[in-house]
Amino acid sequence: MNYEVVIGLETHVELSTESKIFCSCGGHSAAKEPNDCVCPACSGMPGMLPVMNKRVVELAVTAGLMLNCEISRYTTFDKKNYYYPDLPCAYQITQLNHPICTNGLVSVGKRDIRIKQIHMEEDAGKLVHEGKFSFVDFNRTSVPLIEIVTQPDFRSAEEVVSYLTKLKSMFRSGGISECEEGAMRCDINISVRPEGSEEYGVRTEIKNMSSLEAIEKAIRYESQRHIDAIEFETEELVQETRRFDDVSGKTFAMRNKETEADYRYFPDANIMPIIIDDEWLEQIKSAKPVAIDEKAEAYRNAGISEKEIEMLIGNFKISKLLDDVIALGCNAKDSAAWILTDCAGILRKGGLLLNDLDITPEALSTIIKQVETGKINRAAGRKVLIAVIEDKADPTEFIKKNSLDAKLDENAINAVIEKVIAANEAAVADYKSGKEKALQAIFGSCMRELKGAGDPAVIKSLLEKKLK
Numbered sequence: 117m118n119y120e121v122v123i124g125l126e127t128h129v130e131l132s133t134e135s136k137i138f139c140s141c142g143g144h145s146a147a148k149e150p151n152d153c154v155c156p157a158c159s160g161m162p163g164m165l166p167v168m169n170k171r172v173v174e175l176a177v178t179a180g181l182m183l184n185c186e187i188s189r190y191t192t193f194d195k196k197n198y199y200y201p202d203l204p205c206a207y208q209i210t211q212l213n214h215p216i217c218t219n220g221l222v223s224v225g226k227r228d229i230r231i232k233q234i235h236m237e238e239d240a241g242k243l244v245h246e247g248k249f250s251f252v253d254f255n256r257t258s259v260p261l262i263e264i265v266t267q268p269d270f271r272s273a274e275e276v277v278s279y280l281t282k283l284k285s286m287f288r289s290g291g292i293s294e295c296e297e298g299a300m301r302c303d304i305n306i307s308v309r310p311e312g313s314e315e316y317g318v319r320t321e322i323k324n325m326s327s328l329e330a331i332e333k334a335i336r337y338e339s340q341r342h343i344d345a346i347e348f349e350t351e352e353l354v355q356e357t358r359r360f361d362d363v364s365g366k367t368f369a370m371r372n373k374e375t376e377a378d379y380r381y382f383p384d385a386n387i388m389p390i391i392i393d394d395e396w397l398e399q400i401k402s403a404k405p406v407a408i409d410e411k412a413e414a415y416r417n418a419g420i421s422e423k424e425i426e427m428l429i430g431n432f433k434i435s436k437l438l439d440d441v442i443a444l445g446c447n448a449k450d451s452a453a454w455i456l457t458d459c460a461g462i463l464r465k466g467g468l469l470l471n472d473l474d475i476t477p478e479a480l481s482t483i484i485k486q487v488e489t490g491k492i493n494r495a496a497g498r499k500v501l502i503a504v505i506e507d508k509a510d511p512t513e514f515i516k517k518n519s520l521d522a523k524l525d526e527n528a529i530n531a532v533i534e535k536v537i538a539a540n541e542a543a544v545a546d547y548k549s550g551k552e553k554a555l556q557a558i559f560g561s562c563m564r565e566l567k568g569a570g571d572p573a574v575i576k577s578l579l580e581k582k583l584k
């Protein structure tokens with residue numbers, strides 16, 4: 117019999133805020149040493165009260181808008197009670213009853229994935245085990261998270277990977293999260309059913325997965341385990357929580373699945389309900405970055421290649437630079453090539469990545485425009501770009517100082533051509549006797565003599581004219 121895999125995801129994403137969700141300690145990337153960013157509130161001292169970080173609400177709403185969700189106008193927090201050494205309050209503040217976003221939809225290839233809800237919550241701390249000692253680091257306690265819960269709409273590991281890749285791009289380009297290693301973690305719920313069946317099978321949940329490669333492996337292993345269990349009655353499937361072991365490539369039972377009642381959820385009376393009124397919602401909407409699909413489409417319409425689009429969409433900093441340069445009046449397709457090929461190449465030579473690029477949109481657009489309007493040629497433009505990137509040169513000054521555009525007028529070019537012709541009698545004679553190839557050599561000498569200044573097409577036509 118053929119089986120269909122059914123998957124639903126719960127994805128936790130750490131938000132890029134400057135401070136934690138309920139206190140003013142530095143946020144996710146602020147800590148340098150263990151227990152650096154800790155105060156009485158986020159280390160769970162008795163009687164300390166949470167104060168809501170407004171930015172968390174705005175980022176959660178922005179994520180909801182990007183995933184086509186309904187935004188709740190009334191949203192509240194609940195306490196989820198459990199005891200663990202990395203959870204100093206012995207409860208996690210999360211949202212159960214009135215989550216911030218519901219009923220979204222995101223397309224992954226041909227499949228529509230329904231988003232059940234997005235809720236805000238605080239992260240727990242970290243335990244560090246060394247020999248017979250265990251240490252606790254509270255830097256991560258109360259770092260803001262959003263949890264995005266899908267309906268069981270995925271039908272393959274590939275769809276899950278595409279979805280997560282898309283979320284990462286979206287959240288990076290929206291300034292919601294940098295989604296670095298470990299800042300995006302998933303619980304994967306899996307069941308299988310005979311093809312054509314309408315009923316869901318027993319599901320298991322694989323906790324806390326972050327590498328896409330491991331996620332793919334875990335889904336393949338776990339779905340096959342389900343199929344074997346049903347087909348060959350190798351074991352009885354029970355609803356439980358499992359963990360994936362990367363070394364063996366297998367999943368292992370951790371515990372029976374807790375039910376809601378196990379956590380004794382109740383409303384957190386320390387945090388007032390949050391009302392999102394029209395004015396605030398409009399404000400968030402107007403600051404919302406263009407959705408990723410629209411942006412990719414705009415790039416595509418401007419003639420930018422799929423490969424370049426992929427590089428741009430995943431990189432907020434670089435796509436913003438491109439957008440700024442385009443806004444300053446440069447051609448989109450050319451500008452993409454300048455950034456993704458020329459800038460990237462210059463940085464690579466210095467052992468740097470595109471993300472290390474440090475150039476203002478103004479400087480870059482100055483160079484691109486000089487080339488686009490034929491004031492300097494492309495090779496000269498590249499020289500300027502190197503000087504700007506490597507030596508922080510001012511493009512206009514650099515062009516002037518190196519006379520990259522000085523010899524533009526025909527007289528100056530003709531003078532150089534005459535000099536080159538006089539110095540290359542043999543090649544000129546060859547050309548005149550019909551050897552077309554000789555022209556290329558003479559042209560090359562002219563270009564060298566002009567040190568990259570002037571428009572190559574103009575130089576070539578002047579040269580041909582002279583030789584006739």
Ligand code: ADP
Nearest residue numbers: 122123124125126266267268305306307316319
């Ligand atoms: P719980 O409250 O028990 O965690 P939810 O309804 O919130 O259950 O579902 C948790 C996740 O499990 C969701 O992402 C959902 O899509 C997924 N899920 C639910 N049923 C199944 C199933 N039969 N197979 C795969 N995933 C499922």
Ligand code: MG
Nearest residue numbers: 125126265303
């Ligand atoms: Mg759940």
Ligand code: ZN
Nearest residue numbers: 139141155158
């Ligand atoms: Zn704190």
